[in-house]
Amino acid sequence: MNFEITDICENIFDLNFEYGRVSGVFNNCFNIITEESKMLTIFKKTQKFSTRALISNMENINGIFDDMKVINKDKKIFIDDFCFDYKNARKIKTKREILNISENIDENFLIFEDIIKPHLEKSPLFSEGIIKKKADEGFKKLYKNYKEGFKSLIGLGIGLTPSCDDVISGISAYFYLCGKNYDFNFHLKDYLEKYGDKSTTFVSKNLLYDTLNGYINDSVYNVIYSISKNKNDIKKYTLNLIDYGHSSGVETCLGILKGYKMTKNKELI
Incomplete structure (x- = not known):
């Protein structure tokens, strides 16, 4: 079966891997882990995708299963009888610019905190x-020493993106977009490069690495943008993020809030 890859995120646009395997099959996408432990995600037709996405014209994911071998050759990805041709794929811009913070940021974060609190459970x-x-x-360790905090937190939880990884991702995204606390993302990058493969899932490591480098998906970006720029949209985008996954969305929101409070030295929740 032949399909076309129509669009590829800019941070993975140069697909220079040779081999990989399918690792995680979902309703609208499936993950590929390459021989260098890099993650790619092939989506069926969609308007919502991650920062490591290849958007295809396939209508469903039927026939793709975990551990299937993946071969990348001549600008085509082969998975058993499936062939995904990406020679004409367009590049999706996913790198974010640093935001200018509104003078109402403190007021807006109070609105944001009130929205997420009922969902933290x-x-x-x-x-x-x-x-x-x-x-x-x-x-507690993280607030005093980033390296010790990462050692205790990264990989803690269940699922493809453990709970604490989602919180750290929210902190990282807030610091990047607001141009705050560069040390946090510097130390996070160092930790992931040294210990990421052993301390958490391949999926989570790759997504954390994207976030600290400014490749931030729309759901997270829209929340932070609305808090920074337009309080009228805070509720809409926050509830949209909260609905993501079983608890990943609300944990990412918690991370955004923690990032804000860390910059303000406020009491943390």
Whole structure:
């Protein structure tokens, strides 16, 4: 079966891998992990996609399964009987510019905090248990020493993007877009390069790495943009992000809030 890749995100546009495997198949997309532990995601036709997306013209994902071998040759990706031709693919801009912060940022964050608080119980970070206990201890370390905090937090949780990784992603995105606390993303990059493959999932490592380098998906960007620029859109975009995944969205929101409070030295939740 032959399909066309119509668009590719700019940060993965040069597809120079040779081999890989399918790792994670979902309703509208599937992940590929290359021989160098890099992640790509092939989506069927969609308007919503991640920062490592290849958008195809396929209508459904039927026939794609975990651990299928992937071959990249002559600007085509081969997976069993599937062929994805990307020779004419367009480049999707995903690198974000630093935002100019509104003078109403403090007021806007109060609105944002009120919106997310009723939803925090979706996250295991707010349910009594071992994950919450370890996370509480880990974030205390993070506020004092980034490296020690990352060691305790990255990979903590369940799923393709563990809960604490989602929080750290929100912090990282806020710092990048607002031009704050460059040390955080510097140390996060160093930690991921040294320990990322062993401490968390390939999916989470790649998405964290994208975020700290400014490749931030629309759902997260729109929340931070609305807080920074237009408070009338805060609720709409925040609820949209909260609905992402089982708890990933609300944990990313929590990270955005933590990032703001870290820059203000305010009491953290």
